[in-house]
Amino acid sequence: MTYQEALAYLEQASSFGIKPGLERITALMEALGNPQEDYKIVHVTGTNGKGSVTSYISYALFTSGLRVGRFTSPHLQSYTERIQINDGNITEEAFGNLISRVKVAVDTIISNGIEAPTQFEILTAAAFLFFKDQAVDYAVVEVGLGGLLDSTNIVTPKVSVITNVTIDHQAYCGDTVEEIARHKAGIIKSKVPVVTAAQDAPLRIIEDVAKEKHAKVYAFNKDFGIDSRSAVTGGQMITVSTNDAAPAMLFTTMAGIHQSVNLACALMAVRLLMKEDKSISEETMREGFARTTWAGRFEVKRGLDRTFIFDGAHNAAGAESFSMTYAELFKDAPKTIVMAILKDKNQDAIIREVVKAGDTVLVVPAPTDRTEVPEVLVEKIRHIVPKAVAQTADSVKDALALAYKHTKNGDIIAVCGSLYILGDARQWFNHEMSH
Incomplete structure (x- = not known):
């Protein structure tokens, strides 16, 4: 397929709308050989800030010399923004080829009596397949909607991040922050650590789900927090402290108090990866954070x-x-x-x-x-x-x-x-x- 043909195919798939559930994506990934099992994953959800946190973490990892895939949504100008390797978008040509390979798998599962996948499921499958082709070390994957029933939720990550929980997308995730928190907590996997800046009732729900799954929770203002922040030319300086390491002085070009919280979550997540991965250091992480950009966020x-x-x-x-x-x-x-x-x-x-x-x-x-x-x-x-x-x-x-x-x-x-x-x-x- 050309890029234009791929867009036409995705457009036609979008007529199926948003249908939560994991049956279609599970069948689709099996038809593609479950490529998402071939690399390490960081899974990020939350009402706001998930794109920024995804960017911070991926920059910290590829600045450490690792090869990193990044899957985000929505895009601002082109579908190619959604699938990235390090800080480069997939090319239009590669995108067309990829979607045509996923279409073969889509046709297979439909002929086996599975319902047609949604546009987002096709994109998710495409990203996971591309990351395997590109032999990434890590993929940092942003949830499309909610968590529990989101098509990205077939992964078993090294770390899960739930940035925060406020009211949004009620039609799919519930009308109260408690119901929404339950959806977001759906990404928590057995024994996989969870980093979150959620507070109050949503935090209690996340903690309950994590307990059932024997997953350790690292909560903002309990296990890590912000000591100070000051706006400086071109961004802000933030000091983040964690319970088990020296405070880190970080620079980000992204403005706003909310970005300091996003950065603190990213720091905690990267430090958890650092425990197992010697290629990531405090220096490379700091440099990655300083280089991070994320379009359209103040x-x-x-x-x-x-x-x-x-x-x-x-x-x-x-x-x-x-x-x-x-x-x-x-x-x-x-x-x-x-x-x-x-x-x-x-x-x-x-x-x-x-x-x-x-x-x-x-x-x-x-x-x-x-x-x-x-x-x-x-x-x-x-x-x-x-x-x-x-x-x-x-x-x-x-x-x-x-x-x-x-x-x-x-x-x-x-x-x-x-x-x-x-x-x-x-x-x-x-x-x-x-x-």
Whole structure:
């Protein structure tokens, strides 16, 4: 298959929607020879921060001279971003070849009477197969949704990480944090250590599940924590202490208090791997963390005489992180916001955190059928933040052109509310910067 043919095939598979359950992926991996058993795995879930933690851990490992596969979702601009070796995306050609090999296995299991796999299951299988082809030492695998019934949950990792637990994806994981915590705790495997920054009721559930499975839990603020953090040029310095080792002074280019917690989780996970793997050292881990980048997570770009911020802020907790990080870096400077929010998110909470009096908001549709109608969001913004100006725009590119035109040198333009609009926004920015 060419890359375009692979995309058409995945598009057709997406019509099956999201169907939790492990029967299809188990059959699919068996048809491919269970490649996921050929390398070590770190498995990461959580409501927010799982992509950042996945990035931190994979950078620490490949900076230590190991070959590392990384599987994340969603992508911002291309499906090739989801499957990486070290810090390079799979090529379009390799992606096409890979999907055509997985299609053979899909056709086999369907002819054996198994239901057709979903798009995410096909991508998961493709990633696991590619990592075997590429002879990786480790794969750092981010859960797509929840944990328990997620298609990545057929792996037995060296370490499991549950970043945090807040309300998101209620339709699939339950309506209370307790139910959601149960789903996330579904990735805990027998005798495999678990690192988590979950607190309160979710932490108790994670601890209960871990106890049943004889898995040791390393909890934030109990077994490891943050001694200090300070914003510095280009990022932040964070001192993380763990119960069984000297405090580590770490630098990350990623801003915000939430990133310091993500980094602490990554440190704990990597230290657990270090116990068995002599190629990882404190030095290579620190260097890996300092080199880590993760697009669209409070990503600040300066250009066109403006400051641009690209951030997901796509659920209540993410929006709160956006608000705290913005206040820390830019105080209460007014901003122009290009925003889309999906229908199934807590829209009021996101608007309350992100939009402040004096801001101008341009609401656009996100390129998915889950997007909220812009007019509906404009009404909500006017109601929740009467001192902000809100209007619609037809597309992300139109909104950015408008925002640019109506701002002056030194102003701040933020794009947030959904990861789905960040690809178009970054494309627009790169295009304008190159002209």
